[in-house]
Amino acid sequence: DVKVTQSSRYLVKRTGEKVFLECVQDMDHENMFWYRQDPGLGLRLIYFSYDVKMKEKGDIPEGYSVSREKKERFSLILESASTNQTSMYLCASLPPRGWGEQYFGPGTRLTVT
Amino acid sequence: QKEVEQNSGPLSVPEGAIASLNCTYSDRGSQSFFWYRQYSGKSPELIMSIYSNGDKEDGRFTAQLNKASQYVSLLIRDSQPSDSATYLCAVMVAAGNKLTFGGGTRVLVKP
Numbered sequence: 001d002v003k004v005t006q007s008s009r010y011l012v013k014r015t016g017e018k019v020f021l022e023c024v025q026d027m028d029h030e031n032m033f034w035y036r037q038d039p040g041l042g043l044r045l046i047y048f049s050y051d052v053k054m055k056e057k058g059d060i061p062e063g064y065s066v067s068r069e070k071k072e073r074f075s076l077i078l079e080s081a082s083t084n085q086t087s088m089y090l091c092a093s094l095p096p097r098g099w100g101e102q103y104f105g106p107g108t109r110l111t112v113t
Numbered sequence: 114q115k116e117v118e119q120n121s122g123p124l125s126v127p128e129g130a131i132a133s134l135n136c137t138y139s140d141r142g143s144q145s146f147f148w149y150r151q152y153s154g155k156s157p158e159l160i161m162s163i164y165s166n167g168d169k170e171d172g173r174f175t176a177q178l179n180k181a182s183q184y185v186s187l188l189i190r191d192s193q194p195s196d197s198a199t200y201l202c203a204v205m206v207a208a209g210n211k212l213t214f215g216g217g218t219r220v221l222v223k224p
Contacts, residue, residue: 040121
């Protein structure tokens, strides 16, 4: 079974802090994604990566950056956390030649106070 | 107009009935279509994928795709209380492997 893990289930940070969210998958998938999910807004794509050291902006990249130094690991960085970044963050990976069967991690509920 | 639209619900159905969920999308170049189920506090899990016009059945679930009318639907037959969840429609547009999600339809199955 594909396993996608995220570093924390719950996280509380203060405004202005630098926040790192980590995602690891164990199935050698090239493609990885970061989404945030908010009530009434659904899942929105922040960034995605097709390979090591490659990244593409999604629909809402402002205030975020990413890092993909190893194939299995995709990190989301909030350079200076703000209260409007309080959300559920979901990481997903996609198998080779997959046409969208993304596998999701358990999510990180981030609260910025 | 949102790229992928769903009725937010809640859609309330009695146990044993058929739940019918609809999704419309705006990009005619969309190639692949997916239904995810998400229980409260959990991450989405894929339950159905469909790529060509027509129906696709998997157990109690049937996905229906009509590209000309730009809609995809999900039927849940013999609904069970365990089917109570939010169902997310997702669409892959022609370029790349990005998925665009609808806002989800909350389904409540009442015993």
